[in-house]
Amino acid sequence: MEIPSYKYVYLVGVGGIGMSALARYFNHQGFKVAGYDRTETELTRALASEGVDVHYDDSISLIPSDFRSNPADTLVIYTPAIPSDHSELNYLIANGFKVIKRSVALGVIAASKRTLGVAGTHGKTTTSTLLSHLLVEALGGVNAFLGGIAKNYSTNLLLSKNDVLVAEADEFDRSFLQLFPNAAVITSTDADHLDIYGSHEAVLRSFADFINQIKPGGALVLKQGVEVPLENKEIAVYRYSIDKGGDYHAENIVRNSNGTYTFDIVTPKTRIEACTLGVPGWINVENAIAAVALALTVTDDTEALKRALASFGGVKRRFDFYINTPTLTFLDDYAHHPEELRASISSVKAMFPNRKVCGIFQPHLYTRTRDFAEGFAQSLSLLDEVILLDIYPARELPIEGVTSQIIFEKITASNKVLITKSELLDVLSKREIDVLMTVGAGDIDKLVEPIADMLKNRYSIK
Structure with missing residues (x-):
């Protein structure tokens, strides 16, 4: 699918965190963008202020007329959270519009980039946002589709002229199987979304399939203790933890009076000493180890990574x-x-x-x-x-x-x-x-x- 062949992008469920990042991306790329969401929120108001036409009633008549009258020029993206009886979505499907899921759109965008995927049943958003912040400092910029609002940038979308892309690889609805990353981290594989998967075994199978899609010569960074089938023989596999060993881990951990931590990061090649993470919480030390491990697949500027750890402001609604x-x-x-x-x-x-x-x-x-x-x-x-x-x-x-x-x-x-x-x-x-x-x-x-x-x-x- 060639996205540049379209003029209009219509998003059903535009206010979702992943959907709004796509809306911002296409808006920035010069497409005319509009969408529906059930509820007005701070995020949908922000989209409207950026030029995206947003409405809140499920009404075919509210789809902009230039979108409705040009099916061949309009790409429709929807989130699987939209109910099956949604009148707008059913109208667009029935009238010959190209209709794809959010995950497919992200996969098409990521296909032309050097993609770093952050997967896991929890920890994805903080880890991917921190990774993005590290690479802004180390590379001078990065492309990133995030599952939360990065407090350093007040957005869930980062754009750059380089070809590195950070993508939150979401297991919901098996969305991450649209990604073929150059490297990936998996933070956890707990049973979740059993309404989709049916069993924990099916969840693990899907993570194994995701690992199989990492490109040859790439790398997987896997949390110590997480057991998932490792069938891809064309990639390097590393383990990380806070203080339980592995290829990447922390040592000399000190809790500061404000709840933040200072620690050394041990890697297979070096030690990054006296890192202080800008946000508090033990769990964020673990996220930092994972983010640094993945960042080191595209940069060796450890001083820049250390600076970025200290200046990280966190993610809205994450600790x-x-x-x-x-x-x-x-x-x-x-x-x-x-x-x-x-x-x-x-x-x-x-x-x-x-x-x-x-x-x-x-x-x-x-x-x-x-x-x-x-x-x-x-x-x-x-x-x-x-x-x-x-x-x-x-x-x-x-x-x-x-x-x-x-x-x-x-x-x-x-x-x-x-x-x-x-x-x-x-x-x-x-x-x-x-x-x-x-x-x-x-x-x-x-x-x-x-x-x-x-x-x-x-x-x-x-």
């Missing part, structure tokens, strides 16, 4: 601190799988070992809640206090008997409460807060600013 004082801390994190949740909570507990941590968790999807209720409860039980909200359904219809209650009843923490989202601010206003974290992939993010404002006013923090 994102809004308040961090000796007596009050509030952060937000996107964790929505039991292992992500465990890693996030454990990192916070390690940062603040003598403080009381309260977590607000919004489960994401009925199927994920059903499949992992026990795991969610175990991870949440690491908290001192648990505030559990109702399930955010996203693309799913309710499943009989599946509510947040099936997680709640398994949580062993003695201080726990199950409430609705509308009750949250009132409940928090009556509690003494020490360390507070909001966690989840749904619309809990809309409560983050109100919570931060309430806490700042209550505790007189400027």
Whole structure:
């Protein structure tokens, strides 16, 4: 498929984080870009301000007329999160438009680049964003399609004149099988998206297929302890960890007073001494090791990598601190799988070992809640206090008997409460807060600013 042959690009689900990056890419490339999304958000407003025509009602008449009247010149991209009865999408399919998934579009763009893929059931977004920041410093620029908003750049899309591209390789809907990277990292292969895969074995098979698509002469950087079939004999395989050995790992790790860490990075060829990561959290040290390992496949400028580690500002909604004082801390994190949740909570507990941590968790999807209720409860039980909200359904219809209650009843923490989202601010206003974290992939993010404002006013923090 030759994308330059089109004049118009229409995106169904344009407000998604991956879709919005594509919208920005095509807009920058000079295409006329428009799209539909169900909900107006900060991201869709940003797209509109950049010249993308966005509407919020599923109405064929709202598709711009020059798009509708030129099927041969219009490329349609959709996200698999769009329901099958969506009238706009069905109209476009029925009327001869070229209609492709988001992953196919990314695969076409990546095919002409030197692609570095970041895969894994969790850790992808922070690792790929950090990798991109490293390469901006080391190479003077990079192309990157990110699954979050990089705080250093206030965007999820980076563009450069060089041919290196960083792509978040998403296992959802087997999207990453559209990528044929020159090198890749895999951070984790936990069971997830079982509504798509059916079993953990099928998840592992898909990761094995992704590895098989790494180009001959390329490299795979695999987290120590992750077991996945390694059938590609044409690539080099490296292991990484924080402090459990492997080809890439950290030594001399010191926790700083602000929750960040200073450490040496040991590689097969060298040691990068006294690196300080600009964002706090033990889990981010692990992400940094993975990002540096992949960066070293395209650069040997270790001093630039060290500078970039220190200046990394993080990703919005990934271990994102809004308040961090000796007596009050509030952060937000996107964790929505039991292992992500465990890693996030454990990192916070390690940062603040003598403080009381309260977590607000919004489960994401009925199927994920059903499949992992026990795991969610175990991870949440690491908290001192648990505030559990109702399930955010996203693309799913309710499943009989599946509510947040099936997680709640398994949580062993003695201080726990199950409430609705509308009750949250009132409940928090009556509690003494020490360390507070909001966690989840749904619309809990809309409560983050109100919570931060309430806490700042209550505790007189400027």
